[in-house]
Amino acid sequence: MATTEEEKTLQDELSLPILLADRVIKSAQEAESTKLEFSELAKQVESLSSMLRSTVRLASSTQPLYERPIRRIVADVSKNLDRALTLVRKRKKHSGVLRQVFAITNTANFSKVSNLLGSSIGDMKWLLSIFDSDGTNLSLPPIASNDPILAWVWSYTSTLQMGQLKERADAANELAQLARDNDRNKKMIVEEGGVLPLLKLLKEAALPEAQIAAANALFNIATDQERVRFIVDSLGVPIIVQVLGDSPMRVQVHVANLISRMGELDPIAQEEFVRENVTRRLVSLLSMDTVLDDPKKIQEGRTSIPALVKINKELAVKKPGLFSSHSSFSSHSDGSSRGGGHYKKEKEVESPEMKNKIKLSCSEALWKLSRGSLSNSRKVTETKGLLCLAKIIEVEKGELQLNCLMTVMEIAAVAESNADLRRAAFKTNSPPAKAVLDQLLKVTQESNHSLQIPAIKAIGSLARTFPAKETRIISPLVSQLQNGNVDVATEAAIALGKFVCPDNFNCVEHSKAIVEFLGIPLLMGLLRANERNSDRSQMHGLVLLCYLALHVGNSKALEQAQALNALEGAARSVVAQHPELRELFTKAIHHLTLYQAGPHPHRQPLAI
Template sequence: MATSDEEKTLQEELTLSILLADRVIKLVRDSESSKQECLDIAEKVENLSQMLRSAARAAATTQSIYERPVRRIVEDVAKNLDRALTLVRKRKHNGVLRQVFAITTTADYRKVASLLESSIGDMKWLLSIFDSDGANLSLPPIASNDPILSWVWSYIATIQMGQLKERVDAANELASLARDNERNKKIIVDEGGVTPLLKLLKEGSSPDAQIAAATALFNIATDEERVRFIIDALGIPMIVKVLGDSPMRVQAWVVKLVSRMAEIDAVAQEEFARENVTRPLVSLLAMDTVLDDPQVQSGRTSIHSIVHQELLGRPPPNNNTHLSLSTTSSFSSHHSDGSSRGGHYRKERELESPEVKLKLKVGCAEALWKLSKESLTNSRKITETKGMICLAKIIEKEDGELRLNCLMTVMEIASVAESCPDLRRAAFKTTAPAAKAVLDQLLKVIQEETNPALQVPAIKSIGCLARTFPARETRTIGPLVAHLKDKNVDVATEAAIALEKFVCVENFNCVEHSKAIVEFGGVPPLMVLLRTDGRAQMHGFVLLCYLALHVGNSKALEQARALNALEGARSVVAQHPDLRELFTQAVHHLTLYQAGAHPHRS
């Protein structure tokens, strides 16, 4: 049974082409014709035969051969040899039509000769790839209409078969091509560039090589299809391994790749979770955070002693000490999974510049943010690796992009916890030290920050966790109410959304929270919000409806003429029909308690 083209080895492909060339040569020699065109064909085929044999020897002795251009070119050579065989057979035709054939094949000879000449050019280029230490940027005829193809072939071949310096240069060239446009990315993937880049990343032959490979993969992984290609090439275990044990400047690029893949594809999120990528990320994020514990002697539990307990699983020291989180994190990683990740480069990391360390921490925080978004698995793993206390500490002490990314991570975990009671109870129980530390920092941001980019994720986080707060816990209500009158409409809107979650009927403590909102003076700014447009008005409307349901007899609602305000905002219901029932109930309650305020009774 014949072997299909897909099942043929490269040596089989080359052997078949060599045999085909030999048949053409033999047919010409056996022919009585001495026509010059026929002899020229035979000469070109002889040249191709020698090149094919050289390619077969090179393929047999090359340890890691890049097959894609070899197969493409050999396949094209075989087609042209088959055309030559068909043409030479015509010369052997006898009979009355021989003169006709002699006339019609003159043009055919020229065409076949031209095709064979192109195949010779392709084979010369192919053999130069085997012989060259660097990328061959000449243009083979097969790629004459698409120069990028020959460049990609050359660079991939060099990454797979070249010397280290040339491999680094070739990977950087692929990174540059991938950055240029989508078509280049597609060609690199289609021509098999992902696997050699992953291999270069994994080998650890030099930091420069790993950075070049990670950069190229980062530039390639810009849509779901290409991210899936990296996953299918078993790239995620390699990426996680490199992240766990590489120099910091390499890790800084690898975390960017993790972040991008997780952001683009939910499958990548789960695959990273399976490889437990959150553990090295949390460990790296926590490095060099100095834990100064001034409260130990007074017997009070501080955030620093909590970190000792959480990361090491043992009581904090009894004296005033300074401990680097990088030490505890490394211990935790080693103790938890039995690996020595990070151990090879510990001394090098201690000497690394603050700029590189900050870049790495910013990248780790962003990666945790993207991994946790809508992912229960990763959100749970971050909390299980004691990541919450680490995030709280950084939000407390750091600023800029690092602080923002940590806030975004907390927000995404809180968002997942909102619809997952088990995670909510495990990670955000208000009496748990780690949860308390996070909540304290969120409230501090809400109360003290003036940057909306930081305020919004903190407010969203508190809103997502509304069901975790008991009725007596009112310290979260006041800061949210204060932001109902924020000059930034986005901040005010997010505050209204968060308060909605405190007073919605699904919240067991909705009545007590509604009373707290009124007591903190939430009604007057809510009336102002109701007079705005769009999203702010809609959420102000919903919040007012819930207050009407739960505390409809409130003096504050009566004084604010809440019933008139709701009637005046009836257009919101027209735009959002799903709010009709809530609106009807709210009007009914206010009518019962504040009949004198109803427009029909005024």
């Protein structure tokens, strides 16, 4: 809720110091002695009065005025004028000997008030100068002598709000630089009203460079949740989404980066972007020049890579791009083509480097928006998003491929905890799901650790979608248990644990498949190798071993691998750090004991 002071109009704010100035001048003119001192003070106040009235005229003009420095400086002027009025009235009130005593003892006060009025004159001169049409004023007013950044923020923001387009772009660049320096500057720009004019410049500027400057400034400001939320509360999300759809590609790159950062830092911003249908626009830009496979043909035929290549060749003749003129992405239902027609031709001739930049930015934005967001994950899967992500993972390399993998990983993580999304988007007979899974399996077996980890995580998140007969999923994961990179091997153990945990309906069949693919020796090798490594790796490997003991405890492979000894040897230390695993370890050890060959009926139960 706004305070009473904030609710006052600017004219109301200015009326008080003007009234005070008139009273000071009148009181000074009525003084009977030491007229020189009063005359000098009256001149100072007359100067202030004149500048205050000039400010009133500016405030009454049709052009919106940047009020923040006016209110701050005028409040300070009012305090100094009030001090001057108090001093003059005290001087007038005394007579005779008392007046002489007062004059001697208050000379210092008189000098102090005069200095304060001089500072107010300097502040008012500076204030009027920043509203001139000459551009930004980088001089320092007395009020900001101890904090020059404040004066710069005021000056740049004033130009940003009231200057010509080129000057506004330059001011936005300066604010971007200030925001890049430190968090204090970011906070000051927000507090001094810099966000709204930046959003206005982003929305209305006819100059792409001005839009880029505004987007960069907002990007540098939006580095924590509080400031991101301020941009959201300033109704910035609809503006940002509109600009993403309507602007030249070089602007869209910076806007997509802003969306990515805001979505990463604030779940409210994340949901607001999804509500404004940003997902379709991001997928549309990401899919540019990408020939997607026809889902009907994928469903009719095999989803192997050679089959997909053949289908692509056939489709390339009929459909040169992702979206035809009848595509849902081309319609006005999501607003993605409103006002953007004049950039269509420009986008067609953009350089490959620029197209790659926009794809990188959009893929990262999809990744950050999908993290933990059911609504965005559902939006991606309801569009051709999964097909698009699968195709890019297949044909691209480097950062773009990684971003798309991370997006799939985040969507799969959301689907893991939401059965409706899991059934709708990742059912095994779904062509998009098949295309994604093919790529995840392919990447899992590559040697790039940074790609393998998100691919394995995604497969693990989808463990409950695979039927018992889908054993081709198990083999690649089992093989990664012997990966030389401990993080990859650990993620494989975690993923396999999701296949064989009791919550998975097919846990017994999946456990048998792991044994069939010689997973027990590989898992024991991982545990031995990781005795000197991270607690995380050891713990997840042992959890997987516990699940296998529960479901296939009679397996000869477990006995040959001496799984019981391994669990007993590690149980106390693991349970000490993870007490929630006590029951699991107890059950697994008991279960293995029942199937151990040899005279163990009187084995003492392990006190964990």
